[in-house]
Amino acid sequence: MMSTHPQLPTPAHTQAESMLSRQFGKETVNYFSSSPLNRLSFLRGDHPFLSAALKHPSTRFVILKELAPLTKSPAELYHAKYEEVQKLVPANIYDKSEEDVIKEHDSRKTSPHLIFLGLDESRKQDGFAWKIYTGTPYFALDATARGSEEQQSNAKEILGALESKGLSFLQARVAMSFSADEAAIYAQARALTDWNTRNTFCGTCGNRTISVNSGTKRACPPTDLARVADGKSAEKPACNTRTTISNLSFPRTDPTIIVAVVSTDGKRILLGRSKRFPPNWYSTLAGFIEPAESVEDAVRREVWEEAGVTLSRVVIHSSQPWPYPANLMIGAIAQVSDPAHETINLEHDPELEDAKWFEVSEVEEALRVGTSPLGENAV
Numbered sequence: 001m002m003s004t005h006p007q008l009p010t011p012a013h014t015q016a017e018s019m020l021s022r023q024f025g026k027e028t029v030n031y032f033s034s035s036p037l038n039r040l041s042f043l044r045g046d047h048p049f050l051s052a053a054l055k056h057p058s059t060r061f062v063i064l065k066e067l068a069p070l071t072k073s074p075a076e077l078y079h080a081k082y083e084e085v086q087k088l089v090p091a092n093i094y095d096k097s098e099e100d101v102i103k104e105h106d107s108r109k110t111s112p113h114l115i116f117l118g119l120d121e122s123r124k125q126d127g128f129a130w131k132i133y134t135g136t137p138y139f140a141l142d143a144t145a146r147g148s149e150e151q152q153s154n155a156k157e158i159l160g161a162l163e164s165k166g167l168s169f170l171q172a173r174v175a176m177s178f179s180a181d182e183a184a185i186y187a188q189a190r191a192l193t194d195w196n197t198r199n200t201f202c203g204t205c206g207n208r209t210i211s212v213n214s215g216t217k218r219a220c221p222p223t224d225l226a227r228v229a230d231g232k233s234a235e236k237p238a239c240n241t242r243t244t245i246s247n248l249s250f251p252r253t254d255p256t257i258i259v260a261v262v263s264t265d266g267k268r269i270l271l272g273r274s275k276r277f278p279p280n281w282y283s284t285l286a287g288f289i290e291p292a293e294s295v296e297d298a299v300r301r302e303v304w305e306e307a308g309v310t311l312s313r314v315v316i317h318s319s320q321p322w323p324y325p326a327n328l329m330i331g332a333i334a335q336v337s338d339p340a341h342e343t344i345n346l347e348h349d350p351e352l353e354d355a356k357w358f359e360v361s362e363v364e365e366a367l368r369v370g371t372s373p374l375g376e377n378a379v
Contacts, residue, residue, distance in 0.1 A: 071170045076179075191251070205220065264341075308348060
């Protein structure tokens with residue numbers, strides 16, 4: 001069996017009484033979700049707001065290198081101050097409007113991925129105030145040494161200074177040791193940083209894209225001043241991306257199902273083991289939702305393809321952001337309606353090495369005493 005035991009979020013709304021909570025029970029909230037930050041997405045293009053937030057004394061930065069977060073310890077992120085990252089993030093980075101940034105694009109000059117994550121409104125004392133909003137601003141910064149020579153030099157200087165303080169980048173396949181609040185902030189930072197890194201070039205014309213909307217969109221500029229230095233017109237060749245309604249690309253989210261399959265009599269649960277799993281590991285079944293497919297249909301298809309079991313009713317239980325790199329895990333519970341449909345057949349999709357029906361009592365016992373974290377051998 002596999003499991004981890006991270007701290008779960010406890011947002012206030014899960015305790016609130018309402019007609020829906022009485023009818024369906026309290027909402028289940030999973031790790032990496034329920035961020036304490038107000039994302040203020042409508043202010044991501046407001047450069048005066050971002051410029052003021054960037055330099056405020058309360059502002060904190062989540063630093064990543066090759067997607068690994070900078071930490072004080074395996075259980076605690078390090079929240080850097082602006083003066084610690086200023087070498088990489090100049091104070092005038094938001095002085096120009098996005099329109100002017102796109103118009104003056106020069107592919108010879110590069111900038112690190114800087115992402116506005118949101119405002120922690122629970123920390124109002126000495127916080128940043130903007131209109132009706134007050135709190136501690138959070139940014140994510142990719143300090144990986146890449147880009148122009150100047151950017152790489154500045155990144156190495158900052159990383160050296162931070163690591164000299166005894167800080168380190170957490171090297172883990174899946175980071176699940178943070179508190180619930182920090183895990184949600186880290187998940188947002190990692191997912192957006194990863195997306196920016198993977199989309200530095202336009203998928204249509206192959207030219208460099210630039211980050212806009214404070215790291216949450218990317219644009220393919222119509223001009224490049226680097227072309228002028230080569231004796232060419234600043235105007236780039238036509239690109240279909242720039243002729244659509246919106247010359248932008250947006251972060252991707254890949255919906256994925258994970259399902260607890262219950263037997264007809266309700267006494268057993270179907271678990272499978274992938275060929276990639278450590279010895280003795282079994283898990284609930286999971287897979288990607290395909291285009292033009294409902295969540296419920298995806299559950300039925302994946303379980304049949306992987307285990308040969310035919311499902312009837314599917315109920316969506318809860319969801320979880322999973323930033324490795326961009327999944328939205330949608331948890332479901334499903335049941336087989338006829339014992340004849342419970343027969344396991346692994347001859348369809350070769351994904352699973354084995355699948356078995358386990359008594360509910362055995363699964364409960366394993367969850368109590370026989371589980372191990374991701375990446376470790378089973379207990």
